[in-house]
Amino acid sequence: MKENIVSVQNIIKKMKRRYLLQAITFQIEQGEIYGLLKPNGEFI
Secondary structure (H helix, E strand, O other): OOOEEEEEEEEEEEEOOEEEEEEEEEEEEOOOOOOOEOOOOOEO
């Protein structure tokens, strides 16, 4: 079993009265590659 190098639990991001993220949880194990995409499909 691989070791978790990143563990994120229950992220919430709110701007004014609108939730942008709500209860996001994930883990990244050693050797995995992740990327984030903007709404237009561009990598961050």
